[in-house]
Amino acid sequence: MITIRQAWRDGRAQLHCSPSPALDARLLLAHALGRDHAYLVAHDDELLSAEQAAAFAQLLARAAADEPIPYLTGRAPFYGQTFAVSPAVLIPRPETEQLVEAAIGWARGRGRLRVADVGTGSGCIAVTLARHLPAAEVAAVDVSAAALAVARSNAERLAPGRVALVRGDLLAAFGPGLDLIAANLPYVTRQEWTALPDGVKSYEPALALDGGTDGLDAIRALLPQAAERLRPGGLVLLEIGWRQGAAAAALARAAFPAARIAVRPDFAGHDRLVVIETEPSQG
Ligand SMILES: C[S@@+](CC[C@H](N)C(=O)[O-])C[C@H]1O[C@@H](n2cnc3c(N)ncnc32)[C@H](O)[C@@H]1O
Structure with missing residues (x-):
């Protein structure tokens, strides 16, 4: 004993x-x-x-x-709350709190906004936005039914009745009229995949990580869909890999030729967030 x-x-x-x-x-x-x-x-x-x-x-x-501690305990911290996690979802990362921070800063005081979190995983982005933006209509989409089940349990506990959960491919299920599109989609490149720590590569879902040869497959597919659905004066926030700033900004420029586009670094000084802000309509 x-x-x-x-x-x-x-x-x-x-x-x-x-x-x-x-x-x-x-x-x-x-x-x-x-x-x-x-x-x-x-x-x-x-x-x-x-x-x-x-x-x-x-x-x-x-x-x-090497099995990650959050999968063993079934929980992970994010933006001051504890989220349920399972091997069906990415473990929420501190870098993603920066995207949430930017979304809340932009949206606060703008009233009734339509928000979509694309690739919601555990639901950490959608649920946190719903909690901090009481007037927003928040939808969370994921292609994985198993991930959505985890997001649902988090939404029911942490933001009951506030998050619409949608199974779908990127923004296919949405029509025009979104004010804020937030996405932390897979962005690991083929080359980076081989160098990932065992705890990530062996246990976290490949569907949440694998972004194709240059890591930008999902973002490349999302951007034209976002351009069709974002309202004038709207915002797109994309989490990206630490060396993807220039390439992701070029894709953003192609989809949103007239928008203000910026790449923001994370706390380590690496590219992390693409911010696309469109002009309000004139008239
Ligand atoms: C990097 S994880 C992010 C999870 C969560 N948003 C977070 O920040 O912790 C990416 C998520 O995108 C989902 N996903 C991948 N391809 C998708 C697609 N084409 N449409 C919708 N979701 C997709 C994956 O299932 C995974 O849950």
């Missing part, structure tokens, strides 16, 4: 290859025990039952084999 304190220490040692062994061990221990961090700290001399110890040992073995 071992205590919470000892189990946590053992877990940290077992996950020494992780960049964050203490955090990972703590998250897995809390999950195995069905308790939160505060409980682990306050009851660190409590003994684990045999079942709890076995469950923790199994989680540690999977984590040591």
Whole structure:
């Protein structure tokens, strides 16, 4: 029999290859025990039952084999909320919070906007926009039924009644009249794919990552559809790969010849977000 304190220490040692062994061990221990961090700290001399110890040992073995912690615990943080995740969806990334930030900054105070999140995955973008933009009509689309089921569970818990979930290919299911189109579509290039960490390549869905030879297949297909559906004075936000700024901006320029187009860097200084803002109609 071992205590919470000892189990946590053992877990940290077992996950020494992780960049964050203490955090990972703590998250897995809390999950195995069905308790939160505060409980682990306050009851660190409590003994684990045999079942709890076995469950923790199994989680540690999977984590040591590179299975991402959010898939093991079924949850991931995004923009201050906890989202359910499964291997059917990409684990939400901190970089994507920048896209959400830009969307909220632009949309706040503009009232009743029609918003589409294309490639919603866990629903993290759509649900966060619905929570922060109470007057917006938010739709979330994904080609994967399994991803949409995860998005639905997040929408029902975090933004009940606020997000319309649509299964479809890019914007095919939408007519004109969208004010804001946000998309974090797959953008990993063929070459980058081989160099991805094992935890990403082996466990996260290829459908969420594989952007074709230059990583821009999905964005290339989306842009002309977006141009047909965006209202004058509307905004498109696209998350992109860190070396795709110039190529993505050129695609955006071809689809939106008269728009203001900018590529914004992430906190590491890499290309991350394409911003396309169209002129309001004159008249
Ligand atoms: C990079 S993941 C992003 C998930 C989520 N929006 C996020 O930011 O964490 C891309 C998502 O796009 C979806 N997807 C890929 N191709 C698509 C298409 N042609 N139409 C709609 N969704 C697509 C994938 O199933 C996946 O859920």
